[in-house]
Amino acid sequence: MTRTAVVIAGSTPDAVVAVGVPDRVALRPNRLGTLVTGRPGALVIDYAAELPGPVYDIMYNSSTGWFSVTVFHGLTATRWDNRPGTDPGYPRVDDILGATTPMTILAVLDIPPDAVGYAERLLL
Numbered sequence: 001m002t003r004t005a006v007v008i009a010g011s012t013p014d015a016v017v018a019v020g021v022p023d024r025v026a027l028r029p030n031r032l033g034t035l036v037t038g039r040p041g042a043l044v045i046d047y048a049a050e051l052p053g054p055v056y057d058i059m060y061n062s063s064t065g066w067f068s069v070t071v072f073h074g075l076t077a078t079r080w081d082n083r084p085g086t087d088p089g090y091p092r093v094d095d096i097l098g099a100t101t102p103m104t105i106l107a108v109l110d111i112p113p114d115a116v117g118y119a120e121r122l123l124l
Contacts, residue, residue: 001061001062001063001117002059002060002061002066003059003060003061003062003115003116003117004037004038004039004040004057004058004059004060004116005035005036005037005058005111005115005116006035006036006037006040006044006047006055006056006057006058007030007032007033007034007035007036007055007056007058007109007110007111008033008034008036008047008051008053008055008056009032009033009052009053009054009055009056010032010033010051010052010053011033011034011047011051011052011053012029012033012034013027013028013029013034015034015051016034016036016047016051019043019046019047019050019051020043020046021036021040021043022038022039022040022041022043024038024039025037025038025039025040026038030109030110030111031110032056032109032110035110035111035115037115037116044057044072045072045075047072048072048073048074048075048077049074049075053072053073053074054071054072054073055071055072056069056070056071056072056096056109057069057070057071057072058105058106058109058111058116059116060102060116060117060118062117062118062119065082066081066082066083067081067082067102067105067118068080068081068082068088069081069096069105069109070090071093071096077090077091078090078091078092078093079091079092079093080092080093080094080095080096080105082101082102096108096109097109102118102120103118103120106118
C-alpha cells in the first residue's frame with residue numbers, strides 16, 4: 001500500500017484550507033510550512049499552482065520499499081526516488097534540500113516517518 005504526505009513550504013494550514021481539503025486529510029504546521037497527511041489526491045497540483053511552494057509530494061510503498069518525492073515549483077516537477085537507474089517519471093534530482101536517503105529526507109522535510117509508515121529496509 002502506498003501512503004502519502006505533502007509539505008507545502010511557505011504556507012500556513014489556513015492558506016492550504018483555502019485551496020481545498022478533502023475528507024480524511026489532516027493538516028498541521030511544520031518547520032517548512034504545512035504538512036498534509038492522508039490522501040490529498042489531485043489537490044497536490046492545485047496546491048502547487050496556487051501556493052508559493054515548493055510543494056513536496058512524498059510517497060512510500062511499504063510492500064516494495066519504494067520511496068519518492070515529487071517536488072513542484074509551480075507546475076514544473078522533478079523527482080527523487082530510491083530506484084537508481086529507473087525512469088522516475090519526471091526529471092530526476094539527486095537530493096531533497098541536501099538529503100539523499102528516505103530517512104534524512106523525512107527529517108529535512110519535518111515529516112515523522114510514521115506519517116507515511118516508513119521503516120528502513122532494503123529494496124527487494
